[in-house]
Amino acid sequence: MTTRTASLAVAGALATAVTALAAPLASAGGMSMTPRQHTMAELHTGKFVRCFGVALAGHNDCYAGPGTTCAGTASRNYQGNAFKLVPTGTCTAITTPYVTIVQGHGSLSKITEAGR
Amino acid sequence: MLPWAELQEQLAAALRDPERAPPAECIGPDGARATKRFAVYRNNVFAGLIDALAESYPAVHRLLGVECFEETARRYVSQHLPRSPVLLEYGERFSEFLEQLEPLAALPYLADVARIERAWLEAYHAPEAPALDPGALAGIPAHRAADLCFTLHPSVRLVRSRSAAVTIWGLNVAPPPWASLPPDPIAESALLARPAAEVEVVCLTPGAAEFLAALAGGLTLGEASERARSVHDTFHLTEHCTALLGGGWVTAAHLRRRRTRGH
Numbered sequence: 257m258t259t260r261t262a263s264l265a266v267a268g269a270l271a272t273a274v275t276a277l278a279a280p281l282a283s284a285g286g287m288s289m290t291p292r293q294h295t296m297a298e299l300h301t302g303k304f305v306r307c308f309g310v311a312l313a314g315h316n317d318c319y320a321g322p323g324t325t326c327a328g329t330a331s332r333n334y335q336g337n338a339f340k341l342v343p344t345g346t347c348t349a350i351t352t353p354y355v356t357i358v359q360g361h362g363s364l365s366k367i368t369e370a371g372r
Numbered sequence: 373m374l375p376w377a378e379l380q381e382q383l384a385a386a387l388r389d390p391e392r393a394p395p396a397e398c399i400g401p402d403g404a405r406a407t408k409r410f411a412v413y414r415n416n417v418f419a420g421l422i423d424a425l426a427e428s429y430p431a432v433h434r435l436l437g438v439e440c441f442e443e444t445a446r447r448y449v450s451q452h453l454p455r456s457p458v459l460l461e462y463g464e465r466f467s468e469f470l471e472q473l474e475p476l477a478a479l480p481y482l483a484d485v486a487r488i489e490r491a492w493l494e495a496y497h498a499p500e501a502p503a504l505d506p507g508a509l510a511g512i513p514a515h516r517a518a519d520l521c522f523t524l525h526p527s528v529r530l531v532r533s534r535s536a537a538v539t540i541w542g543l544n545v546a547p548p549p550w551a552s553l554p555p556d557p558i559a560e561s562a563l564l565a566r567p568a569a570e571v572e573v574v575c576l577t578p579g580a581a582e583f584l585a586a587l588a589g590g591l592t593l594g595e596a597s598e599r600a601r602s603v604h605d606t607f608h609l610t611e612h613c614t615a616l617l618g619g620g621w622v623t624a625a626h627l628r629r630r631r632t633r634g635h
Contacts, residue, residue, distance in 0.1 A: 273613035
């Protein structure tokens, strides 16, 4: 390809992409943008942000928890069993709507809920 | 009494090494050296940091299993006490550590899986930024399109791998499918970004990885596209422009001046 043809190919690709994205409910090259738009809409409700904040606090609580729990009993070889327990409490409740929304996105937060 | 800095050094050394006695300044209510009490403290430090690593690297944890992960994490903790008081920053060198750990040499993908998890964490905590409206590029004249440079979203992270790290990561943290471009079964790279609330992970072909790395490095759309084609001749530019702009991975664009005068 000459430089000029290559440059026109770039322009064509860009124009196609911009047009596709400008169209309502754009379906782009195998990647559906719709879940993300849903996410954006959900974000504006404010539920999302709070949910994340809570999950994060849960993380820290979990960190403080097992260390404290085993403090009186364990010697120097930590067994770490306490931490395998599923973190419970508000985090789970608040995260539920979030889990539904991101299904198919591979978010780690979901796993933290289900996988532990 | 030891000077404060020296006492801290000795405390840290005794924390790292279970065989080492605490500094003589560590005493119990009876005035005797508090070796047992110190062991409890040491234990808590290790327990907390091992747990933090398990939380930050859930796929590695699952791949290694509980016992192997804890032993691996324990070794990491003994060599890398936190450098920051922010716990979520802990473990920033875990992937390198895994890569160099001889007993884990049979798992060549492991370090890359850890890199993806680290990138996920970084993307998750990266600053917010509004994505560039693709419509803003509609007015770019066709002959200048190749000169476009993009500023990528602050949460964008690129993890390049020679193994199927993205698939392995994905299978160990969530049931597929996650949003993806067609994966290459041999070499998978990952793009992680958090354009809105949650981190999105996209599996990239070698061409797409080259394309995004070039753009991230400040090259123009034309240059990045050429590079992508040089590693992947079926690289589809339209598809990747759409993913780039539609995915919210770009926050700004500018035209680079041409330096063709004199040729």
